[in-house]
Amino acid sequence: MAGSSLKKSKESETNVLVIRLSAMGDVAMTVPVLRVFRATYPDIKLTVLTRKFFEPIFSDIENLQVYHADVNNKHKGFMGLTRLSNELCKQNIDAVADMHNVLRSNVLKTLFSLRGIKTVQVDKGRPEKKALTRSKNKVFKQLKTTHQRYADVFSALGYPIDLTTHKFPKKQSLTPEILSITQNSTKKWLGIAPFAQYKSKTYPLALMVEVIETLDKEDEYEIFLFGGGKREMDILNNIESKYKNVTSIVGKLSFEDELKLIGNLDAMVSMDSGNAHLAAMYGVPTITLWGVTHPFTGFMPFEQPMERAILPNLAKYDQIPTSIYGNKVPPGYEKVMHTIKPETVVEKVNKL
Incomplete structure (x- = not known):
């Protein structure tokens, strides 16, 4: 069964950490992917590491908690990231899907690896993007979508998902303020x-x-x-x-x-x-x-x-x-x- 190497007993729920700190559009692009993951693996918990402001973006996904990254204060710099990794490990993280792949998440990857926690980082496709954006000898073709790149991270962790199975949530009720x-x-x-x-x-x-x-x-x-x-x-x-x-x-x-x-x-x-x-x-x-x-x-x-x-x-x-x-x-x-x-x-x- 996919992801069996990360399965635990029923008493101890498997918890996958997803890292995407910014920007808002990139954070929003994780949502359809996480919905499909949730539908495919309903018993696996998701913990999303992102900025506090972005938490409402994930409100329609069940069995998901948002962990706030305070990168400007508490979690700033190497010592702050070390503190953050210690906090996250207390959440019983079993695997890490790094959808960001920047300096901060690279530091976290190293810290998690030292604890034996498997981390897979998104392949941003830099070579093909460079070929697409250069002025000479441009290779003008459709590249893999960011959504699929995120899905590939889960596949590499042992949790393949099919984005074509995605279902949108029902429209939410409007508040008196709206x-x-x-x-x-x-x-x-x-x-x-x-x-x-x-x-x-x-x-x-x-x-x-x-x-x-x-x-x-x-x-x-x-x-x-x-x-x-x-x-x-x-x-x-x-x-x-x-x-x-x-x-x-x-x-x-x-x-x-x-x-x-x-x-x-x-x-x-x-x-x-x-x-x-x-x-x-x-x-x-x-x-x-x-x-x-x-x-x-x-x-x-x-x-x-x-x-x-x-x-x-x-x-x-x-x-x-x-x-x-x-x-x-x-x-x-x-x-x-x-x-x-x-x-x-x-x-x-x-x-x-």
């Missing part, structure tokens, strides 16, 4: 998340406002704007004030309630960023806008078909993707997203 914002609107609920970590994969705000204005005039959608931080809150509040069907969510809901609202949307429009993966993990149809990155890198939201990805003019900007995360922009590539017309986005939303 209902006070949505007002039980019977229109289609459309989320728009107009920001990303890098400008190179953020749709120009003026063009996004054109999209919002057109959709608002159609009067068929209740549009909810998602973002974070004071700067984004001020921008989205300003947009909200100009349109009758538009509401900014920033600062109005807890993260837990924000996730419940996302899970009840009829569709989401997002950049290649965290909100796309949060929507997709609930099975919400998700339209993504791409700049210098590309779906071929393996970061397409879960179970979203390629036709929901809106790409810039690749004939004009043939070096795309120029990087995996959008942090490398060749000269002349600063305005690639200007080649995506607002009417293209509107048409995609209406068609969906």
Whole structure:
């Protein structure tokens, strides 16, 4: 039986530690994988090591506990990570699935190995990603999805899973706080998340406002704007004030309630960023806008078909993707997203 080497007596439940500390989108991409693991191995406990803020992301998965990594204080540096490994070992960890594979998790891997705990780290596919993003002799092809890379970690631990068996959870009930914002609107609920970590994969705000204005005039959608931080809150509040069907969510809901609202949307429009993966993990149809990155890198939201990805003019900007995360922009590539017309986005939303 798969994973039999890690099986224990019924009195002592097998506990697999999953490490994924950041970023939000990458954390969200573990969720469909963990759901399949849970359905395949219902008697095995999962402990997820991540930041405290991300805990609500895993709320629909049974027999899973979230262990908070305080990497800025208590668990900072080598001594902090040593303390963290000691704490985790008290949780009776039997195996470790490292979905992050960064310096911190490498230190933890060493510490776990010294205790005889098997650790498998995600293969990020760096060579093929380098071939995909280089400007010369580019190998332009679809790479393995990040979701499958996560699943491969479990397979290497002795727990093979089949992502095609994944089932989305039922929609969660709306809280009074959410209902006070949505007002039980019977229109289609459309989320728009107009920001990303890098400008190179953020749709120009003026063009996004054109999209919002057109959709608002159609009067068929209740549009909810998602973002974070004071700067984004001020921008989205300003947009909200100009349109009758538009509401900014920033600062109005807890993260837990924000996730419940996302899970009840009829569709989401997002950049290649965290909100796309949060929507997709609930099975919400998700339209993504791409700049210098590309779906071929393996970061397409879960179970979203390629036709929901809106790409810039690749004939004009043939070096795309120029990087995996959008942090490398060749000269002349600063305005690639200007080649995506607002009417293209509107048409995609209406068609969906």
